[in-house]
Amino acid sequence: MASHPPVSDHSSSALNDDFKPSPREAFHTNPDLCRYMLRTVTSAVPLAIRSALVSMGSGLFVGNAVEEGREIYRSEPMISCIDADKDTECQKKGWSKFHMEECKILNQTPKLRPYHLVLHRLLFWQRRKFISTEQGKALDYLETHFLDYSDDEDRATEIYEQATGIRDATRKTARMDLVWKLVPAMMTNCIPIRQAAQKESIGAALDLVTSVINHSCDPNAFVFFEGNQLRVRSLKKIAANEEITICYTDPTISVAMRQEILKRSHFFDCRCTRCRAEEREHAAILKDQKGQSSLEILHQAQRDLVALMRSTALAHKYPGLHPDFENLGAVETQLRTISLRAFPVSSWPDHIEPLPSSRLALAMFHLERGKRVSALRNALWGKLASHRRGGPEWVNEMLDVFRVLISLGSPPPPSPDEGLIPELIDIRTVAYGYLYELCKQAAKFFGGDSEYTMGIGNMYATVLEKTQTGSPKPGTEEFEKMFDDAQAKLMKWAHVPTGYGVVLSPQ
Numbered sequence: 001m002a003s004h005p006p007v008s009d010h011s012s013s014a015l016n017d018d019f020k021p022s023p024r025e026a027f028h029t030n031p032d033l034c035r036y037m038l039r040t041v042t043s044a045v046p047l048a049i050r051s052a053l054v055s056m057g058s059g060l061f062v063g064n065a066v067e068e069g070r071e072i073y074r075s076e077p078m079i080s081c082i083d084a085d086k087d088t089e090c091q092k093k094g095w096s097k098f099h100m101e102e103c104k105i106l107n108q109t110p111k112l113r114p115y116h117l118v119l120h121r122l123l124f125w126q127r128r129k130f131i132s133t134e135q136g137k138a139l140d141y142l143e144t145h146f147l148d149y150s151d152d153e154d155r156a157t158e159i160y161e162q163a164t165g166i167r168d169a170t171r172k173t174a175r176m177d178l179v180w181k182l183v184p185a186m187m188t189n190c191i192p193i194r195q196a197a198q199k200e201s202i203g204a205a206l207d208l209v210t211s212v213i214n215h216s217c218d219p220n221a222f223v224f225f226e227g228n229q230l231r232v233r234s235l236k237k238i239a240a241n242e243e244i245t246i247c248y249t250d251p252t253i254s255v256a257m258r259q260e261i262l263k264r265s266h267f268f269d270c271r272c273t274r275c276r277a278e279e280r281e282h283a284a285i286l287k288d289q290k291g292q293s294s295l296e297i298l299h300q301a302q303r304d305l306v307a308l309m310r311s312t313a314l315a316h317k318y319p320g321l322h323p324d325f326e327n328l329g330a331v332e333t334q335l336r337t338i339s340l341r342a343f344p345v346s347s348w349p350d351h352i353e354p355l356p357s358s359r360l361a362l363a364m365f366h367l368e369r370g371k372r373v374s375a376l377r378n379a380l381w382g383k384l385a386s387h388r389r390g391g392p393e394w395v396n397e398m399l400d401v402f403r404v405l406i407s408l409g410s411p412p413p414p415s416p417d418e419g420l421i422p423e424l425i426d427i428r429t430v431a432y433g434y435l436y437e438l439c440k441q442a443a444k445f446f447g448g449d450s451e452y453t454m455g456i457g458n459m460y461a462t463v464l465e466k467t468q469t470g471s472p473k474p475g476t477e478e479f480e481k482m483f484d485d486a487q488a489k490l491m492k493w494a495h496v497p498t499g500y501g502v503v504l505s506p507q
C-alpha cells in the first residue's frame with residue numbers, strides 16, 4: 001500500500017506511507033490468550049486452539065468425538081450488529097445499546113457494509129476504554145491479510161478509502177493505525193448474522209473463538225444465530241482432536257463461484273476434497289460436449305444464471321425496476337438459453353449448481369404470483385435434483401417446497417389453464433411426509449431447543465391433530481408405503497428422474 005499516505009503512529013495527524021503492522025503471531029502460541037478466549041463460550045465438548053491442519057496459523061479443535069447434529073458451543077459474540085435497514089427491529093430486541101451513538105457515525109459513512117458496524121462499535125468501545133486487555137490482545141492476533149491487500153493496488157485503495165471514511169466519521173478521533181488494521185481484520189473475521197430460518201444475513205458479528213475456525217466447502221460444522229446468541233453445531237461426526245471447519249461461502253453455490261469468493265475475500269485457493277471432486281466431475285461431464293463447451297464457458301454460464309436469478313429477485317421485490325425480468329416465462333426461457341450455452345450437446349446435468357437453486361427460486365416467485373402449479377413443478381425439480389440430502393440448507397429449502405405443496409392442497413383449486421395437477425390426496429400425503437422429515441432434520445441440525453425447530457414441530461402437531469383417526473401416521477410402515485407411491489406420482493408428473501425422492505427417516 002506504499003502509494004497511500006495512510007497511517008498515523010498513535011496520533012491522528014502524523015501520517016506516514018510505510019505503515020506495516022507488526023508480524024502477526026498465531027493464537028495458539030499464546031496459551032493464556034487461548035484459555036481466555038475459550039472461556040467466552042459455553043461448550044458441550046472440550047475445545048482447543050492449536051496449529052491449524054487446513055491452513056496457516058491456528059484452528060479450533062474438539063477434544064472429544066462429536067456425533068452428527070450436536071451442539072459444539074454457543075456464545076454471546078463480543079460484538080453483534082444488525083444492518084442499518086433492519087435496526088428498528090434490532091432496537092426492539094435490544095440488540096444495540098449503542099444505537100444512538102452509532103447512528104450518528106453510520107450516517108456519515110459511505111458504502112456502509114455490515115462489518116463497518118462492528119468496526120464502529122469497536123472504535124467506540126476503544127475510545128471509552130470498554131475493551132478489556134484480553135480482548136485487545138485477541139484483536140491483535142486476528143488475521144488481517146494486510147500484506148495481501150497491499151500487493152493489489154485496487155484492493156489496497158479499497159481498504160484505504162474505507163479506513164479514511166471510517167476515521168473521518170469519528171471526527172478523526174480514531175487512531176488511524178488501528179482503523180487501517182481493523183478494516184481488513186473485520187472483513188476477514190466477521191461472520192454474517194443469519195437466523196436459522198433466514199437465507200440472508202441481517203448483520204455481522206465478531207466472535208473471538210469463531211474467528212479461529214477455518215474453512216472447508218465440505219465442513220463438519222455450521223454457525224447460526226438464535227436471537228443474538230451464536231450457535232455452532234456439527235454437520236457430521238467429528239473425531240476426537242479433529243479440526244472444526246465451517247463454510248465461509250454459501251455451500252450451495254458452484255465450485256467455481258466458491259473459489260472466486262474465497263480467493264477474493266480470504267486470499268486462498270480452496271483445495272478441499274469437495275472442490276477437487278467437483279472440478280474433476282465438471283471436466284468429465286464437459287467431455288461429452290464434443291468440444292463445444294469448456295470450463296470457462298460453464299463458469300460464465302454459472303455466473304450468468306446467478307445474475308439472472310438476482311435480477312429476477314430484484315424485479316420481483318421492486319416492480320418496475322427490471323421490467324425484463326418480471327415475466328417468469330421469459331426468465332425460464334433465458335435460463336434454458338444459458339444452460340444450452342454450457343451444454344449444447346446433452347442437457348445441463350440436473351444436480352449441477354446453480355440450476356437446482358435457480359429452479360427452487362423460480363418456484364417461490366411463481367408461488368408469490370399465485371402460479372401454484374408452475375411453482376410445484378419447479379420446486380420438486382429444483383429440490384429433488386440437487387444432491388444435498390441434509391444440513392441446514394436442506395431444511396430451509398424443504399420448508400419452501402412444503403409451502404408450495406400446502407398452497408396447492410388449500411382452496412381455491414388452481415385454474416385449469418395452469419395445466420393438469422396431481423391428485424390432491426398425493427399432494428397432501430407428500431406434504432405430510434415432507435413435514436415429518438423436516439421435523440427430524442430441523443431437530444438434528446438446529447437442535448430441539450431452537451425456535452425454528454419448535455415452529456416446525458408445532459406445524460407438524462397441528463397437522464397431526466387434524467389427521468383423521470385411523471389414517472396412517474408418519475413413522476409407520478403403512479404411511480411410508482403411501483408416501484413412496486404418492487411421491488413417485490408427483491415426481492413422474494414433474495419429470496423428476498426416479499431415485500431422487502426423499503427417503504423418510506425411521507420414527
Ligand SMILES: C[S@@+](CC[C@H](N)C(=O)[O-])C[C@H]1O[C@@H](n2cnc3c(N)ncnc32)[C@H](O)[C@@H]1O
Pocket residue numbers: 026027052054055056057058059141142143145188189210211212213214215216265266267268269270
Ligand atoms: C477467520 S480466520 C481463521 C483462523 C486463521 N487460521 C488464524 O490463524 O487466525 C480466516 C483465515 O484463515 C485462513 N484459512 C481459513 N481456512 C482456510 C483454508 N481452508 N485454506 C487456506 N487458508 C484458510 C485464511 O487466511 C482466512 O482468511
